[in-house]
Amino acid sequence: MAEAHQAVGFQFTVRPDGVDLKLSQEVIRNIYLSGVTAWKKKAILFKNGVLAGVYPASPSSWLIVVIAMMSSLYIRVDPSLGMIEAIGDNLPYRRSLSVQTQAVLSAILFATVLWLFLIYLLRYSLKALLSYHGWIFESHGRMSTSTKVWLSLVKMFSGRRPLLYSFQASLPRLPVPSVDDTIRRYLDSVRPLLDSEQYNQMATLANDFKDSIASQLQRYLVIKSWWASNYVSDWWEEYIYLRSRSPIMVNSNFYVMDLLYLTPTHRQAARAGNVVHAMLQYRRKLERGEHAPLRALGTVPMCSTQMERMFNTTRIPGVETDVVQHLHDRKHLVVYHKGRFFQLWLYTGGRHLSPSELEMQFQRILSDNSDPQPGEVKLAALTAGQRVPWARARMKHFSQGVNRVSLDAIESAAFFLALDDQPQGYDPTKTNSLDSYAKSLLHGKCYDRWFDKSFNLISYPNGKMGINVEHSWADAPIVGHMWEYVLATDCFQLGYTEEGHCKGDANKALPHPTRLQWQLPKECQDMIEASYQIAKHIADDVDFHGYLFKEFGKGLIKKCRTSPDAFIQLALQLAQFRDQGGFCLTYESSMTRMFRDGRTETVRSCTSEAVAFVRAMEDTRATKAQRLALFRKAAEKHQHMYRLAMTGSGIDRHLFCLYIMSKYLGVDSPFLKKVLSEPWKLSTSQTPQQQLNLVDINKFPQYVGAGGGFGPVADDGYGVSYIIVGENLITFHISSKFSSPDTNSDRFGQNIREAMLDIQALFRPENEKMVANGDYVHLENGKKHL
Known part of the structure; x- marks a missing residue:
């Protein structure tokens, strides 16, 4: 050892x-x-x-204020209006101090208090400015004078060279929408999905709720919003993630892929060495808070709280609820290879291991031919199965002895690395290469990922990489930020030799990675096998399809003067209708990180306007001009809904918190129960690109990421993740279940392609001209209206 x-x-x-x-x-x-x-x-x-x-001030500004106060003593001007003299009269031990010393100390104390007051004044002024969100509702490229003035004030109060957490104290709290607004928006969102009788029943339930317990629940929720930094996030983490007792593999965890077209080296150990070293560099900057905060428009800051638990974090199973355990300053990594667990120290002599040293250590593991211990091969399947059996097995078999020591090593590791033995990645010569790659990242063999870790780094023998992420501690953009940094650092800073090895020399005297020891009795091995069988059943049921849409991308969509996200969401609605013959409740994830501790909100993409557009697309009597007019109306509605969600006026998080509050108070609401039980048959999410400055895609077109995806949310529905890469590529990750006779991921991918092309065909000069002139016919209930 x-x-x-x-x-x-x-x-x-x-x-x-x-x-x-x-x-x-x-x-x-x-x-x-x-x-x-x-x-x-x-x-x-x-x-x-x-x-x-002290941000947005600086320590040097304290010295300036002190010097200014001291200078006032010599020119006999008292800017404190007598307060400096009053402080001097109340100094302890003042009689033992000279008059000049009393004056100096009084001036320094007053200057310090004044400096702190100015800091808090700046912070609250900035918080007041950041509470304004009118700018987000303005048309793209048409910034009003008031917004320009507001933006200038934000820049002025934001200070210079902020660190990662500099803006945290200035971020506003997530506001609680009014019950009336939320219910009105909710009823509007379900109107296209219900017939008249169903809608009237839902409206009756909503009105009964509003007239009975809504005001009481809202009162308590408002009080919570005053007290807590965010009235949603703690309950969201606990009740949506940690209290769930079903397997987190596929159902909760998500994945992120490597570069799509390029593999910097085909040496597995070398690629892992560079990537792990880049992650250690990222972690060091993260611990010190040295990353630049993410800012919308380059000015409006986003919350960085979720980033704190990226490394050294594990979801610990419990019988009733799990907990997220975050540790500090752990200096090792746990590696899984061919059924064996290895512990690898990441530091030597007070520094990180170099990429070449990490490559050497990983190669030692790859060359190790020792046999797994009894039960060790499928041990990680415990994290893939039901949470309660895993919690009980952990308490009974991993609470003492070598099992406790080895489990502590895994749960306290910086992250978990799996060295796989089967190559993966996108291969244009193979039809289903992206599908196989996605399934490998999402669930693997069900026992070669430690699904409880904050993230698993997965390395393949052909040099490809990927990540599997536990969802409770953070959302996809947080991991995406790290992964963008890592890939850019790997390719453009660290690099490889001509032979594909990591650059630099390695210290051959480094101790070898050590095997973790296990003593797993027959009873424990039976529990491992039971968890594996459950996980395998889930994994075998995942129908995945990865699809590269290359016909056009963001560049052409923007020329059509519409939002790329709205364009894709309407294409998904059209594809859903063609695939299923009807509409369904649709989930699109948006972020609320403009608020303190913000996470996500739901955009209900299936609107009445979207339904009208889709029906027009399928109506042979509708002209292209009519369809285009309906498209623009639906896209505008979608953008408005997205902006409401981002600015704290969404529907679902408010209703969720009202429901949790009703459970705490022991009151029953048929309306809230009905809302929270509605299935999301189409669940969608966009993977954002956040650090476009890291890689110039125009100069390096091969250095594009493939994005990531997640498992199906509903048994008879689809999960769709997409990433808009550069100007000419959109990658779709589509999931469903083989056990559903109504879904087929490959078929849905083809429907998405056709929908995208059909919508793009609407944007022809002659169609645009007819819409501009108002020369179109409005379709309603199959009747024509001039």
């Missing part, structure tokens, strides 16, 4: 004439460097903590 290897550096022998003490200079040097690094890290953390704590 590593600690045993280091122990030989200290030896002593008792002799008749005394003690012969021998110290290894290398060990002493490593101890010294580790100490220096630790103190250097503490100093940097303290410095950055101070910088973030």
Whole structure:
């Protein structure tokens, strides 16, 4: 073991004439460097903590205020209006101090209080400015004068060179919408999905709720919004994720793919070495808060809270609820390869292992031919099965001895690395390569991923990589931010030799990775097998289809003067109708990170306007001009709904919190129960690109990511994730279940393609001209109206 290897550096022998003490200079040097690094890290953390704590001011501004106050003493001007003199009269031990010393101390104290007051004034002024969201509702490219003034004020109050967490204290709280507005929007969202009788029943339930317990629940929710930093996020994490007792594999976890077309090296150990080193660089900047905060329009800051738990985080199973365990400053990694678990130290001599050293260590694991211990091969299947059996097995078989030590090593590791033995990745010569790649990342063999870790890094023998992410601690954009940084660092900063190895020399004397030890009795092995069988049944039922839409992309859509996201969402509605012959409740995820501790909100994409457009597309009597006019109306409605969701005026999180509050108060609401039980047969999400400055896609067109995806939400529905890459590519990740006779992911992909092309065909000069002139016929209930 590593600690045993280091122990030989200290030896002593008792002799008749005394003690012969021998110290290894290398060990002493490593101890010294580790100490220096630790103190250097503490100093940097303290410095950055101070910088973030006083932001948007700076420590130097305190000195300026002090100098200004001191200067006033000499020119006999009192800007404090007598407060400096009052402070001097109340100083402790003032009689032992000279008059000049009293004046100086009083001026410094007053200047410090004034400086702190100005900091809080700046923060609350910035918070007030950030509470304004009118800018987001303006048409693209048409910024009003008031918004320009507002934007200038935000820039002025935002300070210079902010750190990752500098804006946290200035972010506004998520507002609680009014019950009337939420219910009105909800009824509007379900109107196209219900017949008249069903709609009237739902409206009656809504009105009964509004007239009975709604005001009481709303009152408590408003009080919570005053007290908590975010009235949604803690309940969302607990009740949507941690209290779920079903398997998190496929049902909750999601995946992110590697570069689509390019593999920097085909050496598995080398690629893993560079990627892990890049992740360690990212973690170091993350711990110090040195990443630049993400800002909309380059100015409006987003919340960074979710990033805090990216590394050294594990979801711990419980009988009733899980908990998210986040640790600090852990310096090892756990690697899984061919049924064996290895512990690998990531630091030596107070520094990260270099890429070449990591490559050497990973190659040692790949070359290790030792056999797995009894029950070790499928051990991780416990994290893929039901949560309650895993919680009970953990308490009974992993609470002491070597099992406890080995489990602690996994759960405290920076993250989990799986060195797979089957190549994956996109191959244009193979029909289903993207499908196989997605399924490997989403569930693998059901026992070669530790699904409880914040994320699993997965390495394939052909050099491809990918990530499987546990969902409770954060949402996809958080991991996407890290992955963009890692891929850019791997390709453009670290690089490889001509032979495909990591650059630099490696210290051959590094201790080998050590095997984790397990003692798994027959009862535990039976529990492992039971979890595996459940997980395998889930994995075998996943029907996945990855589809590259290359006919056009964001560039052409923007020329059509419409939102790319609205364009795709309407194409999905058209594809859904053609695939299923009807409409369904549709979930699109949007973020609420313009607010403190914000996570997500739901955009209900199946609107009355979208339904009218789809029906017109399928109506042979409708002209292209009519369809285009309905498309623009539906796209405008979708954009408005998306903006409402982003600015805290969504529907579903408010209703969710009202439902949780009703359970706490022990009151029953048929309306809320009905709303929360409605299935999302079409669940969609866009994978955003957040750091476009890292890679110039025009200059390096092969360096494009493939995005990521998730499993189907409903047994008889579809899950669709898409990423708009550059100007000419959209990648779709489509999931459903083989067990459903009504769904087929490959068929749905073809329907999406046809829908995209059919909508694009509407944007012809002659159609645009007819719409501009108002020369079209409106279709309603099959009748024509001039």
